[in-house]
Amino acid sequence: MNLNSPSRCALVCAAFIGLFSVFSFRLIYLQAIKHDEYAGLAAEKHVYKQIIHAERGMILDTNNEVLAHNVPVETVVADATRINNWQATVDLVSKELDIPSEQLAEKLSSDRRYIVVKREVPAARANALCEKLRAANLRGIYFEHDATRLYPNGSMLCHVIGFTDFDHHGIQGVEASMEEYLHGQDGYRFIEHNRAGQEIVPYRGQERAPRDGYQVHLTVDLGLQSIVEDEIDAAVKEYSPQKATIILMRPQTGEILAMANRPDFDLNLRSDAKPEQMKNRAIIDMMEPGSTFKIVAAAAALNERKVRPQSELFCENGLWNFGGAPLHDHRAFSYLSVRDILIKSSNIGAAKLALSVGEEKFYEYIRRFGFGERTGIELPGEINGLIRPPQSWSKISITRIPMGHEVGVTLLQMTAAMATIANDGKLIMPRVVKSITTSDGKVISLLSPGVSGHFSRNRQRNRGRAARRGERSGDCRRGSSARLYHCRKNRNRAES
Template sequence: MQIYKSEVLNHVADSSSIKLKGINTRRGLIIDRNNTELARSIPVSSMWADPKVLVSNADVFHREDWQKLASVLDMKLADLNALIQQKRSKRFIWLKRQLSPEQTQFINRLKIPGVYLQAEQRRYYPTAEINAHVLGFTGIDSRGLEGIERAFNEQLSGTPGKEKVVVDLHQRVIENKGIVDEAKTGEDIQLSIDSRIQAYAYRELKAAVLRHRARAGSAVIIDVDTGEILSMVNQPSYNPNRGDLRRPEFTRNRAVTDMFEPGSTAKPFTVVAALEAGIVRPGTVITTTPGRFRVGRNWVRDYRNLGPLSVTQVLQKSSNVGVSKLALALEDDVFLDVFYKLGFGIDTGSGFPGESSGKFSIRPNWSKFEKATLSYGYGMQVTPLQLAKAYATLGSGGVKRDISFLKTDKPLSEERVFSQKVAQQVISMMETVVNDGGTAISASLESYRVAGKTGTARKAVKGGYGDEYMTFFAGIAPASQPKIAMVVFIDEPAGDAYYGGDVAAPVFANVAEKALRLLNIAPDKKEENVAQVVKERKNHG
């Protein structure tokens, strides 16, 4: 038999003892722009069983160790026995994935024939909630399900390998026969996020949401020079290390998925359109008396009679009447062109999973009142990221740059959408918003000049607008040579304080000051003005 049937017998023996075993590969690291680890894979053990081996050792089911195994699995003994009997012809079933170190040691001590441990990996996020919405998370099989983990899953995953091994009766490896396919390690991904700035932004946003008993909040910071996202945080957040506690309403990245009417933060773009068309200059006076004016069958109103205002003061005082008159003096195409060029109505091209494109669809034969309300941010919807990108375009002197979640030394692309002269004029106008007499003194910084705009809008409900508010502040700093553009959005603040200058602006001030210092940006505010800023901010809480 051994002589004449050797080839057949060897084949039979090999088929039961020689196996192809997978070689695990390491999922790539995710690091921030300063090489700080944000996500890594750590080794863990998972427990599996060979039901055929267990059934052939029937006495196992009556041992005390089998009862202990059931307790580790959080299963009733009867249910565990039923599972094994149901799968009795199988050679592999998972019992529990990604065990804790203590559980691994315990299972090793039990030494139950037919129960084995297999080396796997689990994703670990050192910063937990702080970067949760940017990073996302992976599933039990280390496949990216949300965020950067999903967007760059292919690069991060690598390619598992295969090796030929000889196993014994209990499927234990007793000999290696060589590698069939080499394993390829996943690529490391370096994000544009600065963990230091991210931590400050997260802390300040969370404190504001709690202080004002708000429903939610978001904050985004963009590098004006490159289009890189330096920080993106949301509230409420979640711990990506705790899959058992994840809830869908916490895991979505509101900064790229949620849309809102931008309110008065859209007014600078109306002013851009008017200046580009040459119908006004910064000092041109517009009559807003008596604080309202009729458009068709509707009224556009200011919060009070502001009287005659220059175009600069229209932004400083946030006059709805003033910007409406500017919009109505423009041809439709000229007015809308600026909004289209800034990217409203389309996503930012960031590649982030689930990103919303906002809403900017103007119906044919739209009314003059719709045009007037659009000039101060009603009738359109944007995401915090879209608004931050638009303000970054202002800060860059009218050059629109693509957004990047990855670290880059230069912009991915550039497009001039309006003149540098107009951008500088509007930035100078927006500086008055955070100075004495403006609507956002609490957004002023001690060491840097700021250009910004507040926004407060009622939330749309069926049939009109309700009593809930959204508040936001969009700003650029330093105003003399912009480096960052930042948007802070607070959803449904409770209590008496619900204006953007009271709720969102302080978050901007606290984060922007620290961010600019961390980026090593030279202060551009004269020393004699610093004491005045400190005094004004104290007076405004």
């Protein structure tokens, strides 16, 4: 079929129109319909979100002595898709960072875009490696600013301070309990790289600055802590116990001034620590309190007006059969006043004080002293202890519990109970955190003492005088260097 000139022109025009229509449809399809998908692919290849890590807040003692702070380091990372000379990169990086070349080669053999080569590289060492990579025109290795946690006092206060993991999250102690305040808020920025892997600064996208963590100030006094550390080491050396704990607490405020446990560990060498060394035994170990628990029976009887400090009770000359079971004193006592029951630590006298108020009331006072529940101190892992209700008691429990048997308490609970006597009957919640501030000193939170319970002021004052008279009578001795009291009964329990 022969086509004349106008027909050929019309055919050619129609062909061009059809071709341009196809191109136009394809362009609209790519630019409008598939825009987000291809833009995402392009951004994934050239743009990525860089996290700007917030600096973790410091931990300080009550006198602003540093207990935990940060040291700047670099994290060396690799983008395997941008390495231009694989063997040369492996040789140089393995030599500079003391990494076995086989291990590094295995890491870089993948096609991942983010590979952690080594963490906590000192800044000077990282800068030297960066210069050598630039001189050799080697690409694909990058450096991220980071910080490592440093504890300048080593093992001192290890169970109170705690430590962090590689991601700077608190694991134990105050580092864990105050994580929300210490960690801060990370920032970010979107950056774009050129073919050489270098950032194109003018194309830098959205950015949010980080907010550094707050500083946490503890109630602990590092000077007193040092004295306590010396004392506990001396006690461990002399008596060789399996474990030991000292707690120094201000009764009026509940502030923990010092806390030490043995065994302990170095916070800077925590990877070498054994599980038994990492336990804060002041709050996670449960024990029978022994004769220290007699303060509860005496306080209950005095507060309920069943006796007076001068009231005398017959202590059965050292042997009393109650409920079909004998109860002994360490010496034969006849009549003892309430004061002397405490001073001489009479088991029979304490049992009769508890009997004077009855099972239900005695149990009530045990709970009012804070036993059977957590103290609420700002340390993770605290346990309740073990206090059974009267329905679970045997016939003789009322005579055994006053001498510290059939109950389980933590050392911190016992310390808080003793502090109640020194504080005229006010049970104060123990606390180890004093305040939270910004790095420039602005107060974010100031913690004040919390009263958990209250007994009669006058009767508790009399009870406290009796307890202090026990110290003067010779049942306790005073340590010469730290001026701390070591009760003989508790010392003997620690040796067992």
